[in-house]
Amino acid sequence: MFALGLGIGALAASLVFVGVSGRLSRSLRRLRDAHQDAAGRADAAEADRSAREAILSSLEDAIVLFSPQGRVVYRNAVSSELLGGGLDGLAGLASTALRRLVASASDGGPVPLLEVLLGPTGRIVQASASRIPDGHVLLVLRDVTGARVGEAVRRDFVANASHELKTPVASIQALAETLLSAASADPAAVPRFAEQLERESVRLSRVVGDLLDLSRLESGAGERERIRLDRLVEEEAERLHPRSEEAGLTVVLQTKDPVPIHGSARDVRLLIRNLMENAIQYSRPGGTIEIAVRADDREAVVTVADTGVGIPTRDRDRIFERFYRVDRARSRETGGTGLGLSIVKHVVENHGGNVTVESELGRGSTFTVRFPPRDAPSRPMEEKDIGILPR
Ligand code: ADP
Numbered sequence: 193m194f195a196l197g198l199g200i201g202a203l204a205a206s207l208v209f210v211g212v213s214g215r216l217s218r219s220l221r222r223l224r225d226a227h228q229d230a231a232g233r234a235d236a237a238e239a240d241r242s243a244r245e246a247i248l249s250s251l252e253d254a255i256v257l258f259s260p261q262g263r264v265v266y267r268n269a270v271s272s273e274l275l276g277g278g279l280d281g282l283a284g285l286a287s288t289a290l291r292r293l294v295a296s297a298s299d300g301g302p303v304p305l306l307e308v309l310l311g312p313t314g315r316i317v318q319a320s321a322s323r324i325p326d327g328h329v330l331l332v333l334r335d336v337t338g339a340r341v342g343e344a345v346r347r348d349f350v351a352n353a354s355h356e357l358k359t360p361v362a363s364i365q366a367l368a369e370t371l372l373s374a375a376s377a378d379p380a381a382v383p384r385f386a387e388q389l390e391r392e393s394v395r396l397s398r399v400v401g402d403l404l405d406l407s408r409l410e411s412g413a414g415e416r417e418r419i420r421l422d423r424l425v426e427e428e429a430e431r432l433h434p435r436s437e438e439a440g441l442t443v444v445l446q447t448k449d450p451v452p453i454h455g456s457a458r459d460v461r462l463l464i465r466n467l468m469e470n471a472i473q474y475s476r477p478g479g480t481i482e483i484a485v486r487a488d489d490r491e492a493v494v495t496v497a498d499t500g501v502g503i504p505t506r507d508r509d510r511i512f513e514r515f516y517r518v519d520r521a522r523s524r525e526t527g528g529t530g531l532g533l534s535i536v537k538h539v540v541e542n543h544g545g546n547v548t549v550e551s552e553l554g555r556g557s558t559f560t561v562r563f564p565p566r567d568a569p570s571r572p573m574e575e576k577d578i579g580i581l582p583r
Contacts (some may be wrong), residue, residue: 253334254317258282258294260327272316274333282528286312290319290331297321297329307336316340321482350516353403356529362397364389395527402531405462406514409538414456421492422447422485424457424557426465429483432472440477446484455543463539465560466532467496474557475500475527489565491545497558511549512537536561556581 196464248255254271262282269274276463285291289308294434297303308318308394317333321365324330367389374381408414437441453460471481479499503511509519515530523530536559540547544564551557 200260210499225350233511240459245288253332255333256443258329258331260298260329262294262298265328267582270335271333272536274310274313274317274335275491276312284529286310290333291294292330293319293321294329297323297331298327341512349514353399356399356515357396357578359397360392363392367392399531400527401537405535406531406538409459409542411536414459416454416456418452419455420461421453421460421487422449425464425485425494426460427481428461428468432465432468435469436472436481439475440470440479441472441475442480445483446469449487451485451487451492453543455563456539459539459542461559462497463536464494466536467494469560470532471496471498471500471557473528474498479556487565490514491565492563494563497556497557499556502555503549503557508549508551512547543570 248268254274255268257266272334303321316337321331371385475498482497484495510516514534517530545562548562
């Protein structure tokens with residue numbers, strides 16, 4: 193009985209122990225879970241914060257959050273580029289227009305979309321401000337400088353191109369009328385007017401041709417293949433031989449070894465032709481034009497050197513701009529369109545190369561065009577999604 197009692201006591205004791213230890217371990221588990229929850233919540237909050245930070249700092253727009261008292265409580269990295277890194281409050285905003293915009297949003301006033309020129313950086317930004325329910329004001333700035341400059345360049349180009357086209361068109365119109373009346377009143381003068389008419393229409397078609405080339409080149413490079421730079425130069429020099437001879441110029445060609453490059457034959461021909469035509473056009477009779485083609489493992493180089501009028505230092509950076517001419521009257525007189533060198537620049541850049549000029553006024557100019565070697569990719573490789581390859 194005693195043994196039984198003892199046995200029951202031991203069983204009861206062990207049951208009690210099991211009960212107590214079960215409670216204890218449950219409590220411990222709860223405690224651990226609670227602790228893990230708290231740590232998890234802290235982790236989640238941290239993850240949330242860094243995700244938000246990553247998103248905000250990767251935005252192209254500048255974002256600044258002002259407290260109701262005008263203190264900066266948040267700003268992303270882009271805002272430092274546009275507004276300076278030290279901005280800590282509304283008073284620190286250099287632009288009056290932006291200060292007014294934020295103040296108006298804070299007071300619940302009108303918040304128009306503004307376009308503001310930021311003085312210190314020269315950037316043009318589109319600014320919007322909005323008040324959030326707790327009284328904070330969010331200022332968002334979008335940099336639109338590139339777009340505005342692009343628009344101005346396009347506007348300029350259209351104005352220039354229209355002007356360049358208008359001049360020959362007006363001459364053609366006037367000459368056609370003169371020709372019509374000369375046909376009955378002064379038949380002897382007809383061939384002279386007809387010649388003038390032809391000259392003007394050639395000029396018009398040259399401007400249109402150059403504009404079309406330029407627009408084709410701007411939309412990318414032509415078909416690429418392995419081409420022989422030395423041969424193209426020889427062929428173009430041959431083609432222009434009658435003109436250089438007529439101008440009383442000696443052309444010296446220096447090509448020795450084959451110079452292969454990877455490029456568009458059509459575009460490279462255009463480049464060579466434009467440089468040679470200029471060398472002829474801006475030289476005096478008796479002058480010399482030297483054209484050399486050479487290559488090493490780093491680059492393929494063409495130089496076109498003339499002993500012509502030269503280019504003043506102040507114009508040297510600008511001659512590659514569309515329609516820029518040093519001497520407008522002379523260029524027009526000789527049939528120049530003002531587009532030749534910008535075509536040259538586009539071709540060479542489409543091929544990953546560059547063009548430079550050295551010149552001495554009254555003594556001559558040397559244009560140097562450098563192309564990357566044949567095997568080098570002339571542009572960074574484009575990324576292509578090739579999907580999953582079938583096994
Ligand atoms: P254009 O049709 O007027 O020749 P380009 O774009 O080819 O237009 O050249 C721009 C300007 O650069 C020319 O008007 C001329 O003033 C100057 N220029 C170009 N090539 C030469 C050169 N070889 N010698 C002197 N001036 C040149």
